[in-house]
Amino acid sequence: xxxxxxxxxxxxxxxxxxxxxxxxxxxxxxxxxxxxxxxxxxxxxxxxxxxxxxxxxxxxxxxxxxxxxxxxxxxxxxxxxxxxxxxxxxxxxxxxxxxxxxxxxxxxxxxxxxxxxxxxxxxxxxxxxxxxxxxxxxxxxxxxxxxxxxxxxxxxxxxxxxxxxxxxxxxxxxxxxxxxxxxxxxxxxxxxxxxxxxxxxxxxxxxxx
Amino acid sequence: xxxxxxxxxxxxxxxxxxxxxxxxxxxxxxxxxxxxxxxxxxxxxxxxxxxxxxxxxxxxxxxxxxxxxxxxxxxxxxxxxxxxxxxxxxxxxxxxxxxxxxxxxxxxxxxxxxxxxxxxxxxxxxxxxxxxxxxxxxxxxxxxxxxxxxxxxxxxxxxxxxxxxxxxxxxxxxxxxxxxxxxxxxxxxxxxxxxxxxxxxxxxxxxxx
Amino acid sequence: xxxxxxxxxxxxxxxxxxxxxxxxxxxxxxxxxxxxxxxxxxxxxxxxxxxxxxxxxxxxxxxxxxxxxxxxxxxxxxxxxxxxxxxxxxxxxxxxxxxxxxxxxxxxxxxxxxxxxxxxxxxxxxxxxxxxxxxxxxxxxxxxxxxxxxxxxxxxxxxxxxxxxxxxxxxxxxxxxxxxxxxxxxxxxxxxxxxxxxxxxxxxxxxxx
Amino acid sequence: xxxxxxxxxxxxxxxxxxxxxxxxxxxxxxxxxxxxxxxxxxxxxxxxxxxxxxxxxxxxxxxxxxxxxxxxxxxxxxxxxxxxxxxxxxxxxxxxxxxxxxxxxxxxxxxxxxxxxxxxxxxxxxxxxxxxxxxxxxxxxxxxxxxxxxxxxxxxxxxxxxxxxxxxxxxxxxxxxxxxxxxxxxxxxxxxxxxxxxxxxxxxxxxxx
Numbered sequence: 127x128x129x130x131x132x133x134x135x136x137x138x139x140x141x142x143x144x145x146x147x148x149x150x151x152x153x154x155x156x157x158x159x160x161x162x163x164x165x166x167x168x169x170x171x172x173x174x175x176x177x178x179x180x181x182x183x184x185x186x187x188x189x190x191x192x193x194x195x196x197x198x199x200x201x202x203x204x205x206x207x208x209x210x211x212x213x214x215x216x217x218x219x220x221x222x223x224x225x226x227x228x229x230x231x232x233x234x235x236x237x238x239x240x241x242x243x244x245x246x247x248x249x250x251x252x253x254x255x256x257x258x259x260x261x262x263x264x265x266x267x268x269x270x271x272x273x274x275x276x277x278x279x280x281x282x283x284x285x286x287x288x289x290x291x292x293x294x295x296x297x298x299x300x301x302x303x304x305x306x307x308x309x310x311x312x313x314x315x316x317x318x319x320x321x322x323x324x325x326x327x328x329x330x331x332x333x334x335x
Numbered sequence: 336x337x338x339x340x341x342x343x344x345x346x347x348x349x350x351x352x353x354x355x356x357x358x359x360x361x362x363x364x365x366x367x368x369x370x371x372x373x374x375x376x377x378x379x380x381x382x383x384x385x386x387x388x389x390x391x392x393x394x395x396x397x398x399x400x401x402x403x404x405x406x407x408x409x410x411x412x413x414x415x416x417x418x419x420x421x422x423x424x425x426x427x428x429x430x431x432x433x434x435x436x437x438x439x440x441x442x443x444x445x446x447x448x449x450x451x452x453x454x455x456x457x458x459x460x461x462x463x464x465x466x467x468x469x470x471x472x473x474x475x476x477x478x479x480x481x482x483x484x485x486x487x488x489x490x491x492x493x494x495x496x497x498x499x500x501x502x503x504x505x506x507x508x509x510x511x512x513x514x515x516x517x518x519x520x521x522x523x524x525x526x527x528x529x530x531x532x533x534x535x536x537x538x539x540x541x542x543x544x
Numbered sequence: 545x546x547x548x549x550x551x552x553x554x555x556x557x558x559x560x561x562x563x564x565x566x567x568x569x570x571x572x573x574x575x576x577x578x579x580x581x582x583x584x585x586x587x588x589x590x591x592x593x594x595x596x597x598x599x600x601x602x603x604x605x606x607x608x609x610x611x612x613x614x615x616x617x618x619x620x621x622x623x624x625x626x627x628x629x630x631x632x633x634x635x636x637x638x639x640x641x642x643x644x645x646x647x648x649x650x651x652x653x654x655x656x657x658x659x660x661x662x663x664x665x666x667x668x669x670x671x672x673x674x675x676x677x678x679x680x681x682x683x684x685x686x687x688x689x690x691x692x693x694x695x696x697x698x699x700x701x702x703x704x705x706x707x708x709x710x711x712x713x714x715x716x717x718x719x720x721x722x723x724x725x726x727x728x729x730x731x732x733x734x735x736x737x738x739x740x741x742x743x744x745x746x747x748x749x750x751x752x753x
Numbered sequence: 754x755x756x757x758x759x760x761x762x763x764x765x766x767x768x769x770x771x772x773x774x775x776x777x778x779x780x781x782x783x784x785x786x787x788x789x790x791x792x793x794x795x796x797x798x799x800x801x802x803x804x805x806x807x808x809x810x811x812x813x814x815x816x817x818x819x820x821x822x823x824x825x826x827x828x829x830x831x832x833x834x835x836x837x838x839x840x841x842x843x844x845x846x847x848x849x850x851x852x853x854x855x856x857x858x859x860x861x862x863x864x865x866x867x868x869x870x871x872x873x874x875x876x877x878x879x880x881x882x883x884x885x886x887x888x889x890x891x892x893x894x895x896x897x898x899x900x901x902x903x904x905x906x907x908x909x910x911x912x913x914x915x916x917x918x919x920x921x922x923x924x925x926x927x928x929x930x931x932x933x934x935x936x937x938x939x940x941x942x943x944x945x946x947x948x949x950x951x952x953x954x955x956x957x958x959x960x961x962x
Binding site for chain 3: 357358361362364365366368369370371372373375376377379381382383384385388399402403406407409410413417537538
Binding site: 152219229247251 | 775776779782783789790791794795800801806817820821824828831835
């Protein structure tokens with residue numbers, strides 16, 4: 127029969143290993159995704175509100191793409207940390223880097239929303255936006271690679287699964303690089319590429335079992 | 336006697352199935368409901384603060400209705416996820432959609448507060464507001480329907496309870512549709528309908544046992 | 545030997561009864577207390593920053609009083625929910641009301657900070673501020689009274705402790721009423737009364753055992 | 754065989770001792786670190802966005818330094834509370850003080866970002882910034898000292914480890930004091946000192962075992 131102290135110790139250990147990293151990360155994800163709404167605002171001349179709301183499509187489009195992107199990276203973060211049994215200092219630093227780029231997204235989203243409909247500055251805005259998503263995806267990939275190398279994952283991932291996951295992650299990185307290049311041709315297409323990446327990752331991918 | 340590893344495994348499994356979805360959702364609900372306060376602000380000519388505070392009733396009314404609405408949807412979310420034993424990818428995507436519409440509410444609330452007292456634009460503002468609540472309620476209903484269809488709930492819901500829950504949810508949807516229509520007649524009545532819906536759902540409904 | 549399903553069930557039950565109410569409330573408390581910082585901002589003519597920072601004392605004073613007040617109400621909320629073994633619908637609605645008033649505090653804090661140093665409007669601002677703290681304290685008291693009446697607390701509170709807790713709570717309410725009245729005489733004294741209330745509640749009070 | 758009530762009681766006790774303090778603190782850390790992004794904003798004349806983004810380096814530099822600083826203090830907080838087995842009232846008040854200074858950082862960060870590139874006010878801004886980090890570090894140190902004195906830590910810290918931890922903490926305090934002094938000579942060097950402190954604490958330090 128396990129004594130009270132022992133049960134407490136086991137519980138604390140299981141809870142502490144990764145739970146507070148997840149809790150803090152969840153908090154940052156939740157705040158960052160919700161701060162996206164602060165980019166939305168409308169000013170209209172009297173009687174022009176309906177028309178003004180209609181003209182705000184760059185704000186809605188960027189809101190949806192960024193919301194889905196942060197939501198998906200959270201889901202992937204969630205799935206990844208389920209398999210992490212131990213969080214070392216390097217993982218925590220890489221995770222902090224990831225959160226730093228996630229937190230930047232409300233800024234780059236507001237930037238693109240503001241300039242998407244301008245002829246002169248949509249290139250710089252769209253390239254900055256896609257670059258912020260790329261930085262976020264790269265730092266997520268780094269946590270995965272470090273977790274693999276430092277053997278932080280539980281033993282459920284076979285070599286062939288690892289190859290699949292690396293291919294799946296790399297595909298996203300490649301599309302973000304393409305979106306940066308495309309920004310200088312057509313900012314809306316660049317945003318659409320980012321949106322398609324989000325939709326692609328909404329699907330669960332191959333089942334690992 | 337269960338060994339340490341086994342207890343840990345059970346705990347992790349029970350925790351992981353739905354706990355992080357709830358934690359992330361709780362975070363988004365908590366941030367969104369608190370961001371409502373950022374809509375409140377007063378500017379007054381010297382000596383006119385008390386009068387200016389009194390004129391801000393559209394801000395207070397919309398604050399209260401939106402706070403109660405998000406609070407209640409959180410309670411219902413809470414009650415629903417208590418009965419969910421397994422979170423599949425589709426549920427997580429639908430939940431993300433729900434959170435996207437919840438997060439929009441501080442925006443639509445600020446919009447209605449700003450234009451409720453104007454003759455020219457209160458219709459567009461009130462319709463947008465009620466539509467944002469309808470979108471939120473629809474996506475919540477979608478998580479319920481999917482949970483039922485994919486058998487994600489624990490076995491405690493009988494068929495007659497399901498019928499009752501569907502009727503109760505549909506009532507709310509119908510009132511929001513009515514509130515959108517009413518927005519073009521009288522924006523304050525439209526807001527009042529949304530407020531009454533919140534008060535209606537504050538009551539716990541029939542006990543399911 | 546308890547089976548896996550049984551252990552899971554016990555855990556879920558213990559976790560679900562009050563844990564998500566606490567998690568959501570913690571989130572709202574944490575966001576509301578952190579949003580206080582958004583009231584702080586300085587604009588200064590070139591070379592005047594140091595002087596401008598010095599003139600901002602109403603912002604610092606109100607920041608500290610509100611931060612401590614929300615922090616303490618969180619601590620008391622924490623202590624209270626530790627003793628709650630069951631959360632019924634009425635408690636959740638009262639808790640939602642409490643959170644609604646807590647969330648208002650960043651607004652009333654910003655209001656007082658802005659007008660504390662003006663001759664014409666400090667009365668209205670200080671009265672609004674103290675009234676927002678009173679509303680928050682009253683709704684907290686309501687959760688306590690309901691919890692007692694509906695027997696939601698664990699059995700550790702004796703009648704004499706209940707009398708002590710009611711007296712301690714009432715003292716705070718009385719001081720907030722006094723602070724509202726004092727607002728019309730001297731807004732800074734009114735704020736000081738609110739600050740003293742916070743410091744008073746920082747002390748743990750009599751030990752209940 | 755432990756009965757259901759007993760298991761619940763153990764679990765609640767283990768959870769309640771420090772878990773909600775950690776959950777609330779995590780929330781404040783997560784919101785404060787994410788609010789940093791609200792300091793970032795760009796306004797540019799048509800066709801000047803790329804150039805304007807380039808000129809915003811004080812905003813990026815302060816964002817990175819503050820993000821890493823809050824992230825690291827969170828990690829240290831996390832590591833410290835893992836070893837705390839009991840949270841008394843004094844610890845909670847000291848922790849509240851720490852959170853109050855953490856929450857100030859988005860304000861002092863925005864201040865430094867705004868004035869770092871000005872000749873006239875960079876001294877006041879950089880000194881305020883470094884002072885806010887010093888206040889935060891001092892209050893963190895206070896929670897450590899109190900935890901040691903009141904024997905709130907689990908028994909894993911030997912005297913020689915305590916000496917090491919005190920030395921490590923004091924080093925950070927000394928650099929922040931130096932950064933305040935340096936602010937009056939060169940604000941950028943002062944910021945760089947704060948950044949180096951963050952990088953220094955990113956490394957895990959000597960292993961305590």
